[in-house]
Every structure is written in structure tokens, then in C-alpha cells.
Amino acid sequence: MKRFAISALALAAGLAASAAAAEELNVVCSNEQTWCDLMAQNFQIDTGIDVAMVRKSTGEVLAQLRAEKGNPKVDVWWGGTGDPHIIAASEGLTTASDVDVSGLLGWAQNMTEMTEGRAVGVHVGLLGFIYNTEVLAEKDLPAPACWRDLAKPEYKGEIQVANPNSSGTAYTELATLVQLFGEDEAIKLLADIGANVNQYTKSGSAPVKATARGETTIGIGFMHDMVKLKKEGFPVELVAPCEGTGYELGAVSIVAGTPHFESARKWVEYVTSAKGQSAGLEVGVYNIPSNPGAETDPDAPDMASVKLIDYDFATYGASETRERLLERWEKDVKGSGGAVEN
Template sequence: MNKISISALALCAAMAAPAAFAEDLNVVCSNEQTWCDLMAQNFKIDTGVNVAMIRKSTGEVLAQLRAEKGNPKVDVWWGGTGDPHIIAANEGLTEASGVDVSGLLGWAQNMTEMTDGKAIGVHVGLLGFIYNTEILAEKGLPTPACWRDLAKPDYRGEIQVANPNSSGTAYTELATLVQLFGEDEAYKLLAEIGANVNQYTKSGSAPGKAAARGETTIGIGFMHDMVKLKKEGFPVEIVAPCEGTGYELGAVSVVAGTPHMEAATKFVEYVTSAEGQSPGLEVGVYNIPSNPGAETDPEAPDMASVKLIDYDFATYGSSETRERLLARWEKDVKGAGGAIEE
């Protein structure tokens, strides 16, 4: 009797547990480290699939996928700005997962259509800048409100931004200013801002964190990362530039040639679900999720309240455009001031 009961209980437990996969799923994550870690943990709990997660900026991931084409070391790329995901799709570095996106917001579906199903939108992030109110007051600096303000000599050595070669955030800034002002005027402005930059970081969220800690006065990046800093009590204010600003369509893509397509598809389904996206609030993720059922925070950036440009993802997500803009940035902007690199 006891043996039968124990066997029955074991059978019930086995039926209730998520099915485990024989091999780990390798994911490269371009979100914040805490969000990467939480997603890996939750996905394992809910599906039984082990995830080996590593964090890299979008430019680093694109370079890795190019280097590993035909022999990929990762199965899925989750997070990061949409432009490099589009480039990866166009270069055959990623493949369609076949996941149904009909329940996602329109901009997420547009990303899927734009890439023939190879990239799916997971969030929107609005570009802006942040300043430390205490340092601004101590130094008697004017309050910045516009992109052109950042070129003022008052801010010499006071600004931090990421390097667009490694950071999708910084590439979004570069592409945004080109679309706002025209290419020649944008590079003139970028060089003037560059004269005020004290450091080019590898990560796009690093400048905002530096401003919050008082290591720089102004940081350029995505506003949702800055909301987290403000909610944590740092003396900062967030600015949506007066001329208008660009935005990212964060995405998830399956790497072409993955031997773990079933688990990869399951991961894409999970990170685009309300269940998968909502826990981001637990670790201060305040971007705009692609699943309308996901929970959001009232202090998160609102697309309707910010002057946004009509960001041309097809043009600025092409390999040719990206390489040309980055080459010109290296030539005309990088050496404009005395900035160091992380």
C-alpha cells in the first residue's frame, strides 16, 4: 500500500513539474544585469529550461554574431536596441522563431514584419539625458533642456555618453541627431558636445549612473534607466530634449543555426508574454513593454507626453548606414575633446 502511494505521488509530481531540456539554453542579454539574472531565474522556474546567461552591449553582440556566423555559441539574443537586431536579421545572423506576435503592441509587430519574423519587439525606450541637481547648483551651471544646450562651453568636462561602436544607446543618439538636424549639422553638434564629454563608456546606462553618483554632471541615455535612479532617491532630473528625441525598439532574436530551436522558441514566447515581462518592475525596469497585459509603473516614460521623431528604423538599421555613420563619428567626433574611454 505504501509503495503504491509513493509511486503515485512521484508520478503526480513528475506530471506537474515543467519538462526539463537535456541541454542549457545559451542567451546573450543586452538588458541590465539584474533583469538578465531575474529572467533566467524565472524562465527556469516556469519552464524547467536551464539558461546560461551572459550580458553584453548590443555592438559587442553584433560583432560576436558576425564572428561566429555558421558556428554560433549562443542561441538567443535578448534585449538591446532594435537597429543591431535589424542588421543581424538582414545579414542572416538570426532566424525566424515562428512565435505568434498578434497579441503584442503594434510597434512590436512592426519589428517582426520589418525583419521577416527574425526579431520581435520586447520594449520601447525613449532617449534623453539626466543631470545631477546638486552638482549643477554647486557649479552654478544652467539647466539643460535641449540637445543644443549640451554644446555650450559651460558644460566642458561635465557630460558622459557611451561609445556608439559598443553601445546601442549611443548609436540611437547618433542616428537621432542625424534625423533631427541633418547629417552635416548633426556631426557639427556632436563634435561640439564631444568637446564637453569627459568619458565615453562601453555601456549605454553607465552615464546615467555616473550622474546619479555625482561622478559627472550630465549623462545621456534612455529615460527608463534614469527613472530607476530617481526612484532610488538620487538627486537627479530627467530631460526629454526640447527639439524632439528618438527611441529604441528593444528586441529578441533567435540566432541562426541554433541547435536548440525548441528551447529558443520557448524563451522568445516567454520574454514576450505578460508573465515574463511584468517582473521587470521588481528590479527597476521601467521601459514600455510590448505585451499590453504586462504591468507598468505610473512614473515610467510615456510616449504620448514626449516629442518623438519618426525614427527610420529601416534606414538606420542597415549595415551600410551604421558603418558609414560610425566611421564618420570616429573621424569627426571621438577626438573632439579630452574624453577617455572606459
């Protein structure tokens, strides 16, 4: 009887250890590092599930998921622009979460419907550009107001933007200009702007930060990142381009083949909850959340006050469209100036 009791205790301990081992989650995050870290911490505290978090740009994550198809090293992909999430869904790299999205805003529900449940919208980010007022004054340059302004020769060497191969932000810019001006005209405009670009960065938020620090005069990126820097006291001004602009639908997706599906599903529920999304304000996240109950900042970008295009996520989130545009960018835009890579 005693031996049986000991064996039962050992079995129970083993089952408990197995359950604990199962309560883990590998997350790849395409948001800002501080937001990635805070959410991992909060989720772990609230659920008891251990989170291993790594931060990568959306293009890098898409490449990783393709390389690891059938044997994924991550369980869930959170953040980043929606186009690569749509591509991942269409290629079977992600799986439906079966999370109830009926309480989220319409655009988040549309993302879920578009991907047959494989991606859920978590935020909207409006595309624009930012300039450093002090550097602009020192160089006696006019303030840009439109996309076409960025191609003017007086801005040679003054602009920084990310590389669309690695950055979802920069791909959103590429797709936006194609939708605004038509493909050939957009590529020509991007080449003209490229003649003024001093650096193509890997990260989409890097040009905005460099502008705030005075390392470049103008940076292209998402306006919520710019709001954070302005609120921190940097001498910057935000611009919503006069011709109109595009936007991202940030998303969260569960990776197909994950052995931790239930934990991943809990992550999706958490990052789309009002509590989870409201916490972003603690680290200066000023994008537009998908949960209408989430707290927002009065200085956050407002979709109603910006001239937005009717962004075609189905077309520009398709693999063939993305690959064609990236090929044209490499051939006709990247080499148009003296910009360096970082």
C-alpha cells in the same frame, strides 16, 4: 528477459539524459544585469530549461554573431536596441522564431514584419539626458533643456555618454541627431558636444549611473534607466530634449544555426508574455513593454508626453548606414575633445 529489462531501463535512462541535455539555453542579454539574471531565473523555474546567461552591449553582440556565423556559441539574443537586431536579421545571423505576435502592440509587430520574423519587439525606450541637481547647483550651472544646450562651453568636462561602436544607446543618439538635424549638422553638433564629454563608456547605461552618483554632471541615455535612479532617491532630473528625441525598439532574436531552437522559441514566447515582462518591475525596469497585458509603473516614461521623431528603423538599422555613421563619428566626433575611453 532480465537482461532485456535492464537494457531497456538503460536505454530509457540514456534517452532521458539526452532530453535533459537538450533542455538548455545559452542567452546573450543586452539588458541591465539584474533584469538578465531575474529573467533567467524565472524562465528556468517555469520551464525547467537551464539557462546560461552572459551580459553584453549590443555592438559587442553583433560583432560576436558575425564572428561566429555558422558556428554560434549562443542560442538567443535578448534586449538591446533594435537597430543591431535588424542588421543581424538582414545578414542572416538570426532566424525566424515563428512566434505569434498578434497580441503584442503595433510597434512590436512592425519589428517582426520588418525582419521577416527574425526579431520581435520587447520594449520601447525613450532617449534623453539626466543631470545631477546637487552637482549642477554646486557648479552654478544652468539646467540643460535641449540637445544644442549640451554643446555650450559652460558644460566643458561635465557630460558623459557611451561609445556608439559598443553601445546601442549611443548609436540611437547618433541616429536620432542625424534625423533631427541632417547628417553634416548632426556630426558637427556631436563634435561640439564631444568637446564637453569627459568619458565615452562602453555601456549605454553607465553615464546615467555616473550622473546619479555625482561623478559627472550630465549623462545621456534612456529615460527608463533614469526613472529607476530617481525613484531610488538620487538627486537627478530627467530631460526630454526640446527639439525632439528618438527611441529604441528593444528586441529578441533567435541565433541562426542554434541547436536548441525549440528552447530558444520558448524564450521568445516567455519574454514577450505579460507575466515575463511584468516581472521587470521587481528590479526597476521602467521601459514600455510590448505586451499590453504587462504591468507598468505610473512613473514610467510615456510616449504620448514626449516629442518623438518618426525614427526610421529601416534606414538606420541598415548595415551600410550604421558603418558610414560610425566611421564619421570616429573621424569627426571622437577626437573632438579630451574624453577618455572606458
